[in-house]
Amino acid sequence: MIFFALALRNLARNRRRTAATLGVVAAGTAALVLTAGFVRFSFDGLREAMIHGGLGHLEVATRAAVEAHGAAALDRPLAAALADWRPLRERLERLPDVAAVGANLQIVGLAQGADGASASFVGVGVEPDRERAMGFETKLRRGAGLADAAPAEGEDEVLLAAGLAATLGAAPGDVVTLLAAGESGMLNALDVRVAGILSTGVAELDTRYLEVHLATAGRLLESERVSNLLIGLDDTRATERALAAARAALAGSDPELAVTPWTERALFYEQVQNLYRGIFWFLGAIVFVLVVLAASNTLAMTVMERVRELGTLRAIGTGRGQLAALILAEAFWLGLLGALAGGALGLAATGALNAAGLRMPPPPGAVDPIDLQLAYVPEAFAGAAILMVGVLLVAALAPIARAVRLSIVEALGHV
Amino acid sequence: MSAPGVVFRARALARRYRMGEVEVRALAGVDLDIGAGELAVVAGPSGSGKSTLLHLLGGLDVADRGSVEFEGRDLAALPERERTLVRRRRLGFVFQAFHLVPVLSALENVEWPLRIDGVPAAECRRRAAEALAQVGLAERTAHRPDRLSGGERQRVAIARALVHRPAAVLADEPTGNLDSATAAAVVGLMESLRRELGTTFVLATHDPALVERAGRRIRLSDGRVVEDTGAGAAP
Numbered sequence: 276m277i278f279f280a281l282a283l284r285n286l287a288r289n290r291r292r293t294a295a296t297l298g299v300v301a302a303g304t305a306a307l308v309l310t311a312g313f314v315r316f317s318f319d320g321l322r323e324a325m326i327h328g329g330l331g332h333l334e335v336a337t338r339a340a341v342e343a344h345g346a347a348a349l350d351r352p353l354a355a356a357l358a359d360w361r362p363l364r365e366r367l368e369r370l371p372d373v374a375a376v377g378a379n380l381q382i383v384g385l386a387q388g389a390d391g392a393s394a395s396f397v398g399v400g401v402e403p404d405r406e407r408a409m410g411f412e413t414k415l416r417r418g419a420g421l422a423d424a425a426p427a428e429g430e431d432e433v434l435l436a437a438g439l440a441a442t443l444g445a446a447p448g449d450v451v452t453l454l455a456a457g458e459s460g461m462l463n464a465l466d467v468r469v470a471g472i473l474s475t476g477v478a479e480l481d482t483r484y485l486e487v488h489l490a491t492a493g494r495l496l497e498s499e500r501v502s503n504l505l506i507g508l509d510d511t512r513a514t515e516r517a518l519a520a521a522r523a524a525l526a527g528s529d530p531e532l533a534v535t536p537w538t539e540r541a542l543f544y545e546q547v548q549n550l551y552r553g554i555f556w557f558l559g560a561i562v563f564v565l566v567v568l569a570a571s572n573t574l575a576m577t578v579m580e581r582v583r584e585l586g587t588l589r590a591i592g593t594g595r596g597q598l599a600a601l602i603l604a605e606a607f608w609l610g611l612l613g614a615l616a617g618g619a620l621g622l623a624a625t626g627a628l629n630a631a632g633l634r635m636p637p638p639p640g641a642v643d644p645i646d647l648q649l650a651y652v653p654e655a656f657a658g659a660a661i662l663m664v665g666v667l668l669v670a671a672l673a674p675i676a677r678a679v680r681l682s683i684v685e686a687l688g689h690v
Numbered sequence: 691m692s693a694p695g696v697v698f699r700a701r702a703l704a705r706r707y708r709m710g711e712v713e714v715r716a717l718a719g720v721d722l723d724i725g726a727g728e729l730a731v732v733a734g735p736s737g738s739g740k741s742t743l744l745h746l747l748g749g750l751d752v753a754d755r756g757s758v759e760f761e762g763r764d765l766a767a768l769p770e771r772e773r774t775l776v777r778r779r780r781l782g783f784v785f786q787a788f789h790l791v792p793v794l795s796a797l798e799n800v801e802w803p804l805r806i807d808g809v810p811a812a813e814c815r816r817r818a819a820e821a822l823a824q825v826g827l828a829e830r831t832a833h834r835p836d837r838l839s840g841g842e843r844q845r846v847a848i849a850r851a852l853v854h855r856p857a858a859v860l861a862d863e864p865t866g867n868l869d870s871a872t873a874a875a876v877v878g879l880m881e882s883l884r885r886e887l888g889t890t891f892v893l894a895t896h897d898p899a900l901v902e903r904a905g906r907r908i909r910l911s912d913g914r915v916v917e918d919t920g921a922g923a924a925p
Contacts, residue, residue: 277798277805284793587789590750591850592778593806594771683750687785 278597282604285577292573297613299569300667303562304617304659305624310558311655312625314551316648318544322511322537325544327410328476329399330537331377331505332514333521335367338531340503346539350381350397353458356500357532363525364504370520372513377405378501380492384455386435386485388443396439398453398485399502400492409507413486414643418447418471425490432470432491438482440472447471453487457497465495476643514538563666570609570670574602578674585678586686595679602675603668610667614660621656625649697858697890698724698747702756704913705742716742718913719756724906726857729884729891731904738910740894741862747892748781748860749773761857778807782851782889786863788843790835790850796822796842797831800849807854821849825879841872845879852883858890865897877903 286293326332340355357363360378367376380400387393404423406413413420416437426432433453435445445451449469457463467487475484493499508517514536521534538544578585585598633647703720706713717739724730724747732740745751746758749765758765761780765773777783782803790799801818805811822831825845835843844864851859861880865873877893877900884891893900901907909917 276811277802281791281793288793583787583789584791587783587785588791588802589774590748590777590783590789591803592774592781593802594774594778597806684745687750687789 278601278604279608282601282608285581285601285605286608289577289580292576293609296570296573296609297616300566300609300613300663301617301620303566303666304614304663305621306562307559307659307662308618308621308652308655309624309628309649310555311652311659312621312649313647314555315650315652315655317551318548319650320645321544321547322541324476325541326511326537327412327507329411329505330540331409331411332508332511332537333506333518334503334535334537334540335363335376335506335521335525335532336503336535338533341533341535346533346535347542349540350383351502353381353496353498353500353502356380356458356498356502357504358500360501360504363528363532366524367504367506367521370517370524372508372510372517372520374410374507374509375405375408377402377409377411377505377507378489379503379505380489380496380498380500381502382453382455382487382492382495384453384495386439386443387452387454388445389449389451390444392443394439394442394483396453396483396485397480398433398487398492400487400489402489409505411507414474414476416472416474418469421470421486421488426488428494431465431467431487431494433467434471434473434486435469436481436484437472437474438478439485440469442482445469453485453495455495457495458500459497461497463495463497465491467491474643559662563662566663566666567670570606570667571673573609574606574671574674575677577605578602578678582681582686583688586681586683589681589683590687598678599675602671602678606667606671607664610664611660613667614663617663618656618660621659622651625651695725696723696759697726697728697761698722698892699759700743700747700756701759703743703746703753703758704755705739705746705751705753707742715913717746717753720910720913720915722908722915722918724858724890724892726890727884727888728906729881729904730893730906730908731901732892732894732908732910733896733901734910735896739913740896740910742913743910744860744862744892744894748783749777778803779854780857782854782856782859784844784847784851784859784861784864786866788835788840788847788867790843790846792835795832795834796827796838796846796849799835799846800853803850803854818849818853821853822846824852824883825849839872840868841876844868844872844876848876848879848883852887852889855887856889858892861891861893863895863897864893865895865900870899873897873900 336351337355337357340351343352343355364376367373382398384396385393386396403421421432421434443451447469450466451469452464452466454462454464475481518534518536525532629648634644635647637644700720700722703717705717706715732743734740746753752766797818800821801814804814804817819831822828825848827845830842865876880891907919908915
């Protein structure tokens with residue numbers, strides 16, 4: 276304990292220099308805390324955007340459909356679609372953690388506008404009430420959303436993504452014709468009225484995407500089957516538990532069914548995570564080097580200024596290890612106090628930035644700017660504090676090496 | 691092996707230093723025995739080798755040639771760790787410039803040799819307070835060195851040198867920074883502590899008054915002993 280007390284008093288000898296070093300450590304800690312908050316905010320935002328943008332937390336499809344293009348593929352072939360899915364849905368909706376289960380029927384075809392312009396599309400038939408219950412978000416730009424009730428024949432509606440609507444020259448209220456190969460292989464056509472214009476949030480997808488009611492999609496494809504069932508959960512953190520429950524509930528189904536969590540379908544999310552982690556570690560390495568240089572300089576100065584005192588301590592029987600412990604204790608205090616100050620600074624800066632209502636430019640591939648809301652990451656505070664103490668201990672190595680190698684006689688005569 | 695009662699035994703002790711391009715001969719073959727309970731004064735002009743002799747006797751430095759035995763152990767032959775323990779437990783040091791730790795109080799300075807030796811904190815405090823009382827500073831325990839006079843600082847240094855009951859105290863110019871009255875008081879204190887505790891004192895000085903008071907005078911010149919008033923004998 277005496278080493279810690281003495282170390283603290285030694286740091287107080289040159290307050291300005293100690294304050295400068297603490298400032299560097301605090302700034303480094305705050306930078307790490309803020310970056311961790313931004314990374315977490317980005318991860319969380321991207322995750323929820325992907326889940327509620329159409330992935331759902333879990334997907335149920337036939338094993339054959341999943342194996343046709345792999346779990347990560349978004350499209351499920353119609354040939355392996357799910358038949359007699361309503362009782363299945365009822366069973367799934369009774370499981371704990373499940374908010375709702377919505378059926379999807381995917382369509383690939385050609386859309387033609389009133390003036391003859393045409394474009395290929397990828398579309399999906401959805402159940403608007405279920406999507407709402409799952410927290411799915413439709414970014415409606417103009418017009419209205421799809422009605423919850425299945426439309427009567429001849430009253431089918433469509434939501435066109437903005438890019439596709441522009442290609443077709445279509446606006447809400449216009450009628451466009453959708454052409455797609457039905458389950459029998461025959462090409463079917465269906466006139467649908469444009470209810471609204473939406474954005475998927477992804478620029479490339481906006482040029483090809485449309486949404487119709489599940490009943491409309493079934494009518495176009497002449498099918499009662501669905502591509503998959505998407506399960507929306509009350510909380511993303513329950514994914515693993517719900518996955519196990521769903522798999523248990525569907526075990527032994529005929530045909531065999533596969534339950535795929537969103538993590539296996541969102542490869543983009545994993546890639547973004549890896550990229551951000553790389554950036555985070557790169558930044559961490561820069562902070563590490565800066566703090567080591569600053570702290571090492573400070574500790575070296577404290578050794579140089581106290582050569583005679585260190586020589587005296589050695590003369591009266593202080594061991595080399597004890598001298599090292601004394602300098603390490605100073606480094607420990609610099610790391611700990613700097614990290615605490617940096618944690619407080621990071622906390623305050625996080626609150627201030629969140630309150631400022633700043634908006635970030637759209638992420639790559641996205642079309643909408645995002646609100647900057649840094650996350651509070653407790654483990655980042657703890658991690659940064661541990662890292663900073665570790666960094667300071669590393670920074671102390673060179674000054675310690677110098678201190679323990681001092682010749683006692685020369686140190687005693689040092690002026 | 692030293693004879694019984696001999697604390698320090700130096701034989702053919704030689705030490706050279708290099709100062710830039712110049713080699714300085716600090717000691718050139720010193721033979722010396724200092725017995726238990728002696729108060730020996732090493733005198734001589736500046737550069738005669740007094741400090742070097744004390745450094746070698748105290749295991750702070752290693753001779754180029756010759757040997758130093760302290761309590762029968764060849765200090766140069768000991769590993770550094772052992773030598774550190776000898777200094778911590780069996781030797782005390784007093785320096786001309788006091789060399790107290792400025793951020794520690796008088797009590798904390800005095801208890802340092804005990805604290806680094808793992809003595810429980812309460813006992814450290816008790817023994818340090820006793821040592822300070824012995825040197826007449828019972829009322830100044832909480833003061834830091836910059837709040838003490840030169841004489842008080844040197845008394846703190848003496849208390850620190852004695853707190854762990856060493857066999858010997860080596861004092862290099864202990865009165866060099868003190869006025870004559872304070873110097874006389876400090877030397878008187880060391881004499882009385884020597885009598886009371888039986889501790890060997892070896893003092894390096896060029897203060898004539900201090901030399902006159904010594905029971906044993908060892909005079910150095912050019913690194914050699916030119917006068918020794920009572921080798922091996924207690925005064």
